[in-house]
Amino acid sequence: MARASSKPPRGTSSPDPMPERIDPCLAVLVDKPPKGPDWAFEVKWDGYRLAVHVEPDRVRIITRGGYDWTPRFPSIAAEARQLGYETLILDGEAVVLDDQGRSDFGMLQRALGKRPSLHDPREIIFFAFDLLYVDGWDLRRLPLRERRWLLDPIVAGRAGAIRLSEEVQADGDEFFRVACEHGLEGIIAKHIEKPYRPGRGEWWQKITCKRRDSFVIVGFEPSTVPGHLGRLLLAARQGNDLVYVGGCGTGWSHDLSRELRKLLEGMATKTPAVALKRKGAVFVEPVLVAEVEYRAWTDDGKLRHASFKGIREREDEAGVFDISKTVEGPTPLD
Template structure:
């Protein structure tokens, strides 16, 4: 491990205990960016939210739902050891970039997959946007502007797998317009004077070019035109302690993706549906997989309008599944 830096952030003494896990701050979806000098703007990355815990003798990579995925993000963990501090918690997003520098969730899924891929796992980058703990000091009680001041010397200018998620000096509405024109998912606005709060709140706001959320795959309809392929995926959202049907998606996957996904789903077919649904030619599956879906809006009866499939993940990180509560 690299030698720890002697530079200490402002804080209290004795040292603060390092938390074993921090529930992440989650941005609230709003229709337009907030305005004013108190707001900072960043690109909204399309990947996996991670917290990297650097401790004496070990590094842990923790998902938003609290799972230890250090092995799956081994390159990030290895580089985190070399950042020059004995202990810290970095908050950020793991992504794979396309040829235009945009985060591509499907490419990230392929890089993490068990099957051979065109994408090397070492292509996975970790864009850091917050620093929650540093060398014995819990920074969550500091305003964002102070946390960023301490973060930037650690990761700014790096060209490895760990990089800084840059703040963009621009008016919010202009930045959002440009982000959408360049095919980005959207932007994030963060209040510079707020301390770090776990959970969802208006101190972080997200403005998306299109809506995008995660839904549980509860079954499928076979393709009538292509044998061994999918016609539609059937989707569920969380409500209370269970799942409710929110519609199906039949676009966004290639024929090859469709046949591979059907093969995967045929291995988890069940006679006990996870949702209440009466429909012919439906094959229900155990609710183990989650689909990333881009869509326009919701209908009056709580169904997805104009959905498009973007990727699939295991349901291990259930915190990301859309909730109707």
């Protein structure tokens, strides 16, 4: 496939400075896929949202919250340098695939973890789904269909650490049904005529088979099995505060239960991070974030049928669920 043209996109006349960082476009959660020929669909990847910046003298891999995580993704950084462009910004998702070809967030976290793991960082794949800048030209003002036209020849057909997130124009309801049948997290719908805009907007929509969000771990309840974890106590952000949103008592193995219990006991505190009194609970410093899959919210603002999927340090605040800034969860709590 031919390389994307080095000529400036339509409507530009001189080179644009390369942005130091671009705030990502985020999808709004909706109940059903949109209809019409102006919508294209992709698989919803279950990983870390990243921007890959290829610069003349370096490659930088930036998280959604603006952190430089380049050292954590050496294979992606090395391959980005081989794409053949002096400057480039790719938007996409880093994932680890299971033996069924599905992205698995827990496997990704183990590959990135400091502890020994069966998963190697070289297993991490970056699925590129947007091109924001290339060789002196800022593409964000172009409609998605033109950005994808320029992206395809850069990464299409690659089978290494950087790959193309395939886009399909199909019936959204049917695509969503098939995605859920195959155990995927969901799908993303994107309006092909819209430019790239930071923040959440109706031009990108996500439809999930189950809901998935990040919550701060503020404590735990011990299991009746000595040395094991019974239940994580979770909180969401409400502006600058944390509010209790319920617990999670499933999703970990026997060994992980013991490991999590030991980890959290080392972070115990007498001062809860949320207004909560619970007999037998052990409160911890709010420094860890749990990835949780759940079905819905209860009327009183608690997670329903929550299941643990992974854990990370609270160094990248952007992904923590914020009740006060989203319509996806419960009514804001007083």
